[in-house]
Amino acid sequence: MDTSRMMVMCQPSDPVLRRMSSAVDQRGLREFLGARMFPERNWHQTLCGPYEACHATERTLARACDTALAAPMRAFRLRLNRIRSDRWPDEERIHWSFLSQGRPSDFDALLQFLRTEVQPDLPPDTGHTPHVTISYRAPAPLDTLRIQPIDWLIQQISLVVRQGTGNGWRYEVLQSWELPIMPANDHQLELFAPQ
Template identity: 30%
Template sequence: MAAMPPPTLVDYIGALLDRFGLPQRLGSALFAPANLHQSFSERIFLPTDEDCAALMQVGAAVSAASCTLHFNRIVGPASTSGPIHWAMRARGVPPAFTALLQAIQSRLVQAGFGHIATGVTPHMTLSYHAPQPLDKIVLDPPIAWTIDELCLVIGGGHPYRYDIIGRWPLLPEIDPPATQAGLF
């Protein structure tokens, strides 16, 4: 279970990464921008047709509100012990994100998928195997993304990609983020 940003946001993030020179620094370790996503569960490697059918029912049963994340930084670990992950991280954890995650986890457990119903934080991975640590990059202004759709994706192929096999709209956002009115 995941959320996939719309193409316009993917393009914007790609241009932003270019501006910071991250594709050159990461090379082939860069997560393909088309694969950017917010995870809501762990993966099932080699899912069966029965797994996919059951997960489609899970997605259809989730009832939760949309939520807006504000990505305000790109970070990596300070040391090089273990795999070096770079990710865009969001400011805080909106209550609607927590409620959405809990709704998904609850449905996964009910359907017998408790082993993939894990906690996640608001983030989008840029690399699982970066060649070097990364000093924090502040994103100002933050990148806002309203997650308004839940997706079931299957990863695979060469080059690796996510194919969306199910999508379900989320309810309208309960507490949309405050916006600043135009100055007169």
């Protein structure tokens, strides 16, 4: 992708990222993929976008996130429980991804809220599924691999811009927002203690 892009995303905390990295290593996937593996520093869950980077895009996405916090949208959990490959219908590339068990209602609510808020200033956003891409150009399909479930509490969302070229590129965080954990979710907090 030659054009710089902006999007709203969330990235795993260090404890969650370590567990994801360990799952990849335990299955020998890092060695198999080599340079085709998406750098771990860039692993993420897209929530809105990507869009071409410019000041107008930044203002629109930031306003949508501000409004989401005022709504308020709330923190939610993804439970990553498998790794699988997909080939998108319009592409030849094979994607390998962590996939989530189910679709949390709060995940869908946040996606729909952001999609509505960026209109009519930005093109319609496409649907996003709960997943984290490991490779965008894997050399072969992958049968579904079950992994020890990894609970990821998504409490922070970020507006980012893609920076850099070649293998050194990364997402630069422009602004972040903390999603509240509602009282109904308090009983789940013990699931998210760093391990």
